[in-house]
Amino acid sequence: MFASFGVLIWLGWKSSQIVVEDEEGDEEGFLLAGRSLGPFVGASTIVATGFSGWGFMGSPGVAYQYGAIELLGNFMFAPAMVIAVLFFARYLAKRAESMGSCTIPEYAARLHGEGGLGRLVQGVAALITVVLLLVFLTSQIKAVGLLAASWLDLPWAYA
Secondary structure, eight states: OHHHHHHHHHHHHHHHOOOOTTTTTTTHHHGGGGOOHHHHHHHHHHHHHHHHIIIIIHHHHHHHHHHHHGGHHHHHHHHHHHHHHHHHHHHOOOOOOOOTSSSHHHHEEEEEEEESHHHHHHHHHHHHHHHHHHHHHHHHHHHHHHHHHTTTTTGGGGG
């Protein structure tokens, strides 16, 4: 375990040396990987995120309760996400880059104009993003807790 901590700390240190700030000196180069990721990598990360807790905990439970037909949802989910990202991500990325935005709240604010309305839209979009990510992360932590509880033979109440 300590070796894995050491490797993770080393990887973080090494990647922090590699990541270079962009010309303006802001966080865009780090947040967007210098805009160097292609659409297939972007689609893959979105599909991997969607398959996290659901793919390993939720889907088998639903299949156990309702039958194997429920597993077809997993096979339809991945291609649908990949196709959606491959067709729409390039357009949205070009539009966001031309607008000078690097986050969804920034994109929404610039889409609705600068000034008070843009700041309000950005604030609401940021709040919605935080709430949805908290729900998502809570479910992921719960899934890992349930998995660890079954592996370690602990009561599920500890998860």
